[in-house]
Amino acid sequence: MAQHDYSIANQAGAAFRSDLNNALSAIATKNSGNDSPQTAVSQSYAYQEWVDTNASPVTLYIRDASVNTTWHTAAQYQTIGAGGTGDPWGFNDRKLYYRLNSAYTGSDVNTAQSLFGVGVSLAAGTIYEFSMVFGLSKSAGTTSHGIGIGFGGTATLNNINYSIVNAFATNAFPSASQAAAINYVQTASNTSMTAGIASATMSFRAIVTGTVSINAAGTFIPQYTLTAAPGGAYSTAAGSHIRMMPLGGAGTINIGNWS
Numbered sequence: 544m545a546q547h548d549y550s551i552a553n554q555a556g557a558a559f560r561s562d563l564n565n566a567l568s569a570i571a572t573k574n575s576g577n578d579s580p581q582t583a584v585s586q587s588y589a590y591q592e593w594v595d596t597n598a599s600p601v602t603l604y605i606r607d608a609s610v611n612t613t614w615h616t617a618a619q620y621q622t623i624g625a626g627g628t629g630d631p632w633g634f635n636d637r638k639l640y641y642r643l644n645s646a647y648t649g650s651d652v653n654t655a656q657s658l659f660g661v662g663v664s665l666a667a668g669t670i671y672e673f674s675m676v677f678g679l680s681k682s683a684g685t686t687s688h689g690i691g692i693g694f695g696g697t698a699t700l701n702n703i704n705y706s707i708v709n710a711f712a713t714n715a716f717p718s719a720s721q722a723a724a725i726n727y728v729q730t731a732s733n734t735s736m737t738a739g740i741a742s743a744t745m746s747f748r749a750i751v752t753g754t755v756s757i758n759a760a761g762t763f764i765p766q767y768t769l770t771a772a773p774g775g776a777y778s779t780a781a782g783s784h785i786r787m788m789p790l791g792g793a794g795t796i797n798i799g800n801w802s
Contacts, residue, residue, distance in 0.1 A: 545569040546576050548586040587611050639663050642784035651776040655768045662696050662764035670756045670790045677783035678748040684774025687741040691768045693733035697761030704729045705753025713742035733768040756793045
């Protein structure tokens with residue numbers, strides 16, 4: 544690991560050779576170090592590469608063409624093989640994915656509860672794209688209730704918007720085709736998706752796609768809320784899943800040649 548200002552001064556032979564070797568070492572190691580070259584040696588260049596060895600995982604940056612203190616993420620390095628992820632491009636460090644391998648049983652309550660039993664930690668000042676597919680079902684309890692969808696956790700949001708296509712039926716999975724409702728939601732708060740249901744057997748399924756802009760870092764938890772405890776808990780079906788991908792810093796996202 545080495546960094547250099549890439550300015551070879553006039554100097555005696557041995558000193559010149561040492562200075563040149565240091566410059567070549569910096570090139571060979573992609574200017575790797577705990578700090579950017581702009582900080583470590585007070586010099587950086589347009590499109591210069593820098594490997595941040597202090598990041599976890601180690602991250603490769605490319606300097607902005609005009610702003611000498613701005614570095615853009617190029618890749619994240621992983622160890623391939625025993626104990627590693629086999630993901631040298633850092634795909635799994637950017638993509639957030641959770642899938643239920645078996646049904647997750649909720650509680651017979653009328654307060655917000657986790658859809659998957661888990662939440663995810665999200666970074667500050669970042670926009671994430673997300674999608675999830677899930678099914679909820681129960682086989683007991685006839686107290687009339689409705690179902691709402693929302694998001695909880697400790698992260699604070701600049702904004703959120705998502706489309707949800709959902710349907711419900713008074714039978715178990717798989718069920719006959721039902722008319723689907725489509726909603727566009729702009730709040731993380733619980734949003735009602737069904738009217739009162741009083742059947743012991745019930746299934747609810749949904750497809751959700753949207754984006755969320757995170758203000759302060761924290762957890763982000765997909766949730767559902769029942770308007771009344773029905774007398775029997777719902778379970779989130781095996782195979783239900785959510786995936787999220789960071790798109791960039793908070794604000795307008797422009798990926799590609801838009802004009």
